[in-house]
Amino acid sequence: xxxxxEMFALSVEDMDLIETALQRTRDALxxxxxxxxxxxxxxxxxxxxxLGRLHNQKIFYHPKDKVYLSG
Numbered sequence: 062x063x064x065x066x067e068m069f070a071l072s073v074e075d076m077d078l079i080e081t082a083l084q085r086t087r088d089a090l091x092x093x094x095x096x097x098x099x100x101x102x103x104x105x106x107x108x109x110x111x112l113g114r115l116h117n118q119k120i121f122y123h124p125k126d127k128v129y130l131s132g
Contacts, residue, residue, distance in 0.1 A: 080115055083108050
């Protein structure tokens with residue numbers, strides 16, 4: 062039985078492309094308004110959870126030498 066490769070060599074650009082594709086798929090499925098309990102609703106939920114995990118792995122820049130002001 063084959064095993065999964067746990068070492069990935071993806072660039073930041075690759076991850077950005079994956080994230081963009083997931084967002085577009087999420088948007089297309091959301092517009093279709095899936096029925097409760099449908100396969101599309103389950104897929105939509107999985108995409109949303111994956112996008113959340115990708116977001117949580119990002120490192121956001123905050124200057125260390127001065128106060129950070131958002132916006």
